[in-house]
Amino acid sequence: MTGTRKGRAGWHAGTVEEKGPGRYRWRVRVRYPDGTGERRTGTARTKTEAQKAIIDAQKEADDGKRRVSSSLTVGQMVTEFMEAKKATWADRTAWNNNALYERHVATALAHLKAAGVDARALRAYFKTLSEKRTDPATGKTRPPLGYSAQRQIHVLLSGAFKRAIGDGLLRENPAQHARPLSPSKGGAKVAAKVKHFTPDELARFAEAARLDRFALPLAFLAFTGLRIGEALALTWGDVHEDKEGGVYVSVSKTRSEFQGTYYEGSTKTAAGQRRVYLSPEALHVIEDMRGRVKVEAAQVDRYVGAGLQAHAPLFPSVDGRPMRQDVLRAVMRRTCVTAHVPALSPHALRHSAGTYLISRGEDPVSVAAMLGHAQVSTTLNIYSHALPDKLRGLAFGLADLRGKAEEPATPKTGEGEAKAGAAPLRRSSRKAAPRRKRT
CATH class of the missing domain: 3.30.160 (Double Stranded RNA Binding Domain)
Structure with a gap:
């Protein structure tokens, strides 16, 4: 010794x-x-x-560097972080992060010592998520995880590492140097899916939805571009009329449910709180629903809703309770079959509405305000799809330009005389001002 x-x-x-x-x-x-x-x-x-x-x-x-914890595992670190953030996270965010942890993080990283996880290990982990893999818990083959979900996992891990560093349990955050690769930079490329209807498909879908009592909210989504949670959170008190007689709905909240629990909160962003003016077709959907609710409130046994009162849902179930999103998704699949259009999600109706408005040449600023986007760039990046009819029209426009370029230009005044041998016009010169004497 x-x-x-x-x-x-x-x-x-x-x-x-x-x-x-x-x-x-x-x-x-x-x-x-x-x-x-x-x-x-x-x-x-x-x-x-x-x-x-x-x-x-x-x-x-x-240097002020304290020793790292030799017992803290990634599982303990992440679960403690999620528990600490539970008070500030929205319920949906907490549920989503917990699901990502249980499905994709717990089985691969939870047992590892947090101090022993470096950037190289995280890069290998994200690479594994980008490939087909066998779930050790269920034995099933999982498809490659999309870039968006991988980014959410990265944010979760990075936040957990930062908290552990703040508590003096770790020194470095390996997530700063290991990020999931986007498809444009060599990451997993998932086959692109159709996420919007063409104008003709959207018209057929809206016509079929207007004939189905349970699909009326879907027709409303097609005409307004609202999110499904925003539409289901609307009440009869949210329908207003301005001084000029324009009817609009006031969007200020959203409603969702998961794991059997209902949640109602503010809109996705501050810009989501907005007025959405209604077209005659959208107003017809509301009036149709008003008549049906009035009849159901009087005739349906065990009606538990508030009918047409201001706080009652605009799109209720038959018994008056708010309609559920999972029910509306099932109705969406049924309506797509009836309309002979691709089977898409209810959110595709919002996507289709935005795409159609942009392709029609509407003002992007107004479209962004209608959809509740904080930035116009978001609207243009997501909804400015090149529709086939638009491309065909663009091709004709180029052909017209080429045709016009071949036509002789009309001579301007004096130009024909110059070609005929007349003296060309010259610009008159101006004499310079006399120089000043230096004093």
Whole structure:
């Protein structure tokens, strides 16, 4: 054993003890810049490595670097982070992060020591998510995880590492140097799916939806571009008329449900709180629903709704309760079959409305306000699809330009005379002003 000499720096400030062949235990008491101290200890293969470990521990303490936790696992780190953020997260966000953790993080990273996870390990993990893999819990083959979901996992892991660093349990955040690759940079490329209807398909869908009592909310989505949660959160008190007689709905909240629980909160962004004016077709949907609710409130047994009162839902079930999103999704599939259009999700109706308005040449600023986008660039990036009819029209436009370029240009005044041999027009020159004498 090597003794300690008081007041000396270097490895002499600690002790090194041989515990067996190829195993040396070292101990040293370090002091941090804030005046606090702690005892550091560890093992090494040789005495020289143990002495170097003592010196490194002293340097780290002088720099304010505290030791990392050797027992904290990734599972503990992430679950503690989610529990701490539960009070500030929206219910939907908390549920979504918990589902991502259980499905994709727990089985691959939860058992690892958090201090031992580096950027290389995280890159390999995201690469695995981008490929087909077997779920060890269920034995089923999982398809490649999309880039958006991988980004959400990265945000979750990065937040958990940052919190552990703030608590003094870790020193570095490997997620800063390991990010999922987007498809444009070599990441997993998922086959593009049709996410909107063509104008003709949207018209057929809206006509079929208007004939079905349960599909009336879908027809309303097609005419207004609202999100499904925004439409189901509307009440009869949200329908207004301005001074000029224009009818609009006031969008200020959203409604959703998952795992059997209903949630109602504010819109996705502050820009989501808006007025959406109704076309005659959208207003007809509301009037149709008004008549049906009036009859159902009087005739349906065990009616539990509030009828046409201001706080009652605009699109209720037959018994008066708010309509559920999963029910509306089932109705969406049925209506797509009836209309002979591709089977898409209810959100595709919002996508289709935005795409149609942009392709028709409507003002992007107005379309963004109608859809509740905070930035016009969001509207243009998501909804400015090149529809086939638009492309054909563009081709004709180019042909017209080429045809016009071949036609002789009409001569301007004086130009014909120049061609006939007349003297060309010259620009009159102006004499320079006299120079000033230097004083």
